[in-house]
Amino acid sequence: xxxxxxxxxxxxxxxxxxxxxxxxxxxxxxxxxxxxxxxxxxxxxxxxxxxxxxxxxxxxxxxxxxxxxxxxxxxxxxxxxxxxxxxxxxxxxxxxxxxxxxxxxxxxxxxxxxxxxxxxxxxxxxxxxxxxx
Numbered sequence: 001x002x003x004x005x006x007x008x009x010x011x012x013x014x015x016x017x018x019x020x021x022x023x024x025x026x027x028x029x030x031x032x033x034x035x036x037x038x039x040x041x042x043x044x045x046x047x048x049x050x051x052x053x054x055x056x057x058x059x060x061x062x063x064x065x066x067x068x069x070x071x072x073x074x075x076x077x078x079x080x081x082x083x084x085x086x087x088x089x090x091x092x093x094x095x096x097x098x099x100x101x102x103x104x105x106x107x108x109x110x111x112x113x114x115x116x117x118x119x120x121x122x123x124x125x126x127x128x129x130x131x132x133x
Contacts, residue, residue: 076117
């Protein structure tokens with residue numbers, strides 16, 4: 001049924017959480033409080049590769065894997081029910097107009113939706129993520 005390895009989905013979840021945790025770069029001269037403190041690790045810097053790595057990973061997936069990733073997102077979001085997963089996959093294939101990575105990274109709660117989608121389809125996310133970490 002699922003034509004993308006749950007470990008690949010877990011990788012996207014982990015990287016999407018890292019990406020969504022980032023904030024805009026703070027300017028120390030503007031009173032934003034950036035003074036080399038530990039929270040600065042969450043700044044999005046020009047050299048930050050989180051987004052490009054995630055885009056590259058998603059782009060490297062084959063079309064079936066990308067369609068399943070989108071369908072999992074939709075199931076997690078509640079657009080489709082778990083028993084409608086095949087329909088969600090077919091809809092993802094038919095309605096694709098933009099690169100999958102661009103579409104998915106435009107969804108603010110992507111990691112949560114993917115996690116919920118896996119759980120709804122019976123995949124224990126914590127076990128899968130622990131194998132990756």
